[in-house]
Amino acid sequence: MREDFQAELDRVSSTLVTMARAVRETMRQASNALLTADHTMARQVTVRDDEIDVLYRVTEDRAYDLVAGQQRIAVDLRKAVTAIQVAADLKRMSGLAVHVARSVLRRHPTPAVVPELAELFRAMSTVADELSGKIVSALSGHDAVLAAQLDRDDDAMDHLHQRLFAVLLSPDWPMGVEAAIDGALLGRYYERYADNAVNVGHHVVVLVTGGQATTPV
Amino acid sequence: MREDFQAELDRVSSTLVTMARAVRETMRQASNALLTADHTMARQVTVRDDEIDVLYRVTEDRAYDLVAGQQRIAVDLRKAVTAIQVAADLKRMSGLAVHVARSVLRRHPTPAVVPELAELFRAMSTVADELSGKIVSALSGHDAVLAAQLDRDDDAMDHLHQRLFAVLLSPDWPMGVEAAIDGALLGRYYERYADNAVNVGHHVVVLVTGGQATTPV
Numbered sequence: 001m002r003e004d005f006q007a008e009l010d011r012v013s014s015t016l017v018t019m020a021r022a023v024r025e026t027m028r029q030a031s032n033a034l035l036t037a038d039h040t041m042a043r044q045v046t047v048r049d050d051e052i053d054v055l056y057r058v059t060e061d062r063a064y065d066l067v068a069g070q071q072r073i074a075v076d077l078r079k080a081v082t083a084i085q086v087a088a089d090l091k092r093m094s095g096l097a098v099h100v101a102r103s104v105l106r107r108h109p110t111p112a113v114v115p116e117l118a119e120l121f122r123a124m125s126t127v128a129d130e131l132s133g134k135i136v137s138a139l140s141g142h143d144a145v146l147a148a149q150l151d152r153d154d155d156a157m158d159h160l161h162q163r164l165f166a167v168l169l170s171p172d173w174p175m176g177v178e179a180a181i182d183g184a185l186l187g188r189y190y191e192r193y194a195d196n197a198v199n200v201g202h203h204v205v206v207l208v209t210g211g212q213a214t215t216p217v
Numbered sequence: 218m219r220e221d222f223q224a225e226l227d228r229v230s231s232t233l234v235t236m237a238r239a240v241r242e243t244m245r246q247a248s249n250a251l252l253t254a255d256h257t258m259a260r261q262v263t264v265r266d267d268e269i270d271v272l273y274r275v276t277e278d279r280a281y282d283l284v285a286g287q288q289r290i291a292v293d294l295r296k297a298v299t300a301i302q303v304a305a306d307l308k309r310m311s312g313l314a315v316h317v318a319r320s321v322l323r324r325h326p327t328p329a330v331v332p333e334l335a336e337l338f339r340a341m342s343t344v345a346d347e348l349s350g351k352i353v354s355a356l357s358g359h360d361a362v363l364a365a366q367l368d369r370d371d372d373a374m375d376h377l378h379q380r381l382f383a384v385l386l387s388p389d390w391p392m393g394v395e396a397a398i399d400g401a402l403l404g405r406y407y408e409r410y411a412d413n414a415v416n417v418g419h420h421v422v423v424l425v426t427g428g429q430a431t432t433p434v
Contacts, residue, residue: 067284067294077284081298085305169395177397178386184398188405 005066005076012062012083013207016090017140019055020200022048023090024132026097027193031125033104034186035118037111045101052094059087075210082206086139089200093132096193103186113186114179120164124190127157131197138201144208150201157194161187222283222293229279229300230424233307234357236272237417239265240307241349243314244410248342250321251403252335254328262318269311276304292427299423303356306417310349313410320403330403331396337381341407344374348414355418361425367418374411378404 026048033042066080103112113121131153138147164187167173168180205211243265250259283297320329330338348370355364381404384390385397422428 064295064298067298078281081281081284081301084298084302088302165398168398173394177390177394180394181382181385181397181401184401185405188402 008062008066009076009079009083012059012066012080013139013142015055015059015062016083016086017136019052019059019087019090020132020136020139022052022055023094023097024129024136026052026094027100027125027128027132030097030100030104031121031128034100034111034113035122035125037104037108039105039108042101042104042108045097049094049098052091056087056091060084063087079207079210082203086200086203086207089196089203090135093193093196093200096189096196099189100186103182107182112182114175114183116173116175117164117167117179117183120160120167121186121190124157124160124164124187127153127160128190128193128197131157131194135197135200135204138204139207142208144205147201147204147208150198154194154198157191161191225279225283226293226296226300229276229283229297230356230359232272232276232279233300233303234353236269236276236304236307237349237353237356239269239272240311240314241346241353243269243311244317244342244345244349247314247317247321248338248345251317251328251330252339252342254321254325256322256325259318259321259325262314266311266315269308273304273308277301280304296424296427299420303417303420303424306413306420307352310410310413310417313406313413316406317403320399324399329399331392331400333390333392334381334384334396334400337377337384338403338407341374341377341381341404344370344377345407345410345414348374348411352414352417352421355421356424359425361422364418364421364425367415371411371415374408378408 026045029041029048030045032038033045063080063083066083067077106112131150134146134150134153137143138150164183168183173180243262246258246265247262249255250262280297280300283300284294323329348367351363351367351370354360355367381400385400390397
């Protein structure tokens with residue numbers, strides 16, 4: 001019975017890997033759309049988000065089936081419930097990619113990110129992609145050490161976020177109110193994306209070790 | 218055994234009510250601090266957020282104990298796991314109140330919200346308080362109908378959020394970039410607070426009826 005649980009949990013984990021890859025791809029597409037003002041790519045993000053929604057449902061249902069199975073032990077249950085929380089975190093990350101994509105669609109054909117901020121957002125999108133890449137690796141490799149590293153990578157995003165605000169609020173910001181608001185909100189989406197990635201990291205540690213997670217950011 | 222489960226679930230629900238009341242109070246204090254530039258009140262929000270963190274832990278532990286109990290049936294398990302999700306949603310709402318409070322602390326003694334936006338933020342704080350008030354009532358009264366109404370109240374917040382952006386982006390906005398960015402981010406915090414309230418509403422329906430929740434916003 002215990003073996004059945006593990007096999008079924010592996011199946012759930014494998015769906016989480018698929019989900020994490022898709023989430024990585026949404027933010028990649030959203031960032032590319034942002035940096036090149038690409039309307040088609042921005043629209044694809046919303047389609048992909050719908051697919052992630054379906055994956056969330058599948059994960060949740062399977063994890064509940066696991067929880068409802070017989071002869072489970074406490075550590076197994078914690079893992080099954082944690083899988084649902086990882087799926088919810090990933091879903092939120094995809095939602096933030098959709099927010100980025102919507103900014104692109106709203107401003108199109110004008111780029112949503114002004115030239116003054118392009119380099120910073122390129123850096124933020126690189127950090128975001130590294131975070132989601134590590135999530136994919138940690139989930140697929142059952143790697144708690146890699147998952148725990150996500151905290152540190154989040155510091156890089158916070159640092160970029162602070163630099164962004166220094167630029168937006170400098171007295172010689174030349175681009176006016178609308179571009180500043182767009183920049184501030186886009187910055188917030190990337191920052192939250194990283195926060196959610198940290199949450200996933202904490203939860204993956206639980207998934208792998210069965211230990212207790214820290215509270216959500 | 219089934220009766221024990223119900224009694225224990227009631228205890229968890231009662232902790233959720235305490236948590237929901239505390240979350241309501243954090244946003245009340247944060248809004249008051251925002252509208253009156255009150256430094257002391259803004260700092261109290263962060264203290265209260267720590268208390269909510271403790272309540273989150275208590276709820277999670279008790280819900281896991283419930284999940285790990287004997288002779289449970291699928292609908293009970295879904296309720297127990299849902300309690301954890303409600304606690305996590307409430308925790309996130311408190312975190313957004315902390316974001317509002319931090320804006321107050323950052324700008325103090327200057328108000329974080331400029332006079333031009335005070336009326337809109339007063340309206341947003343009223344909607345936020347109504348939402349969290351309904352959460353308290355729905356949780357304490359096991360009221361799925363009230364919980365389902367939260368969706369509609371969220372529309373009021375979205376409407377205010379759109380009005381806010383119309384003001385910020387009007388050609389005659391007189392207050393400069395910094396005030397516009399503050400307004401945009403504060404608006405986003407209130408909007409997300411409402412989104413999380415809607416999530417709580419969906420989850421409370423599950424807690425009360427044992428049915429399936431919709432995916433997180």
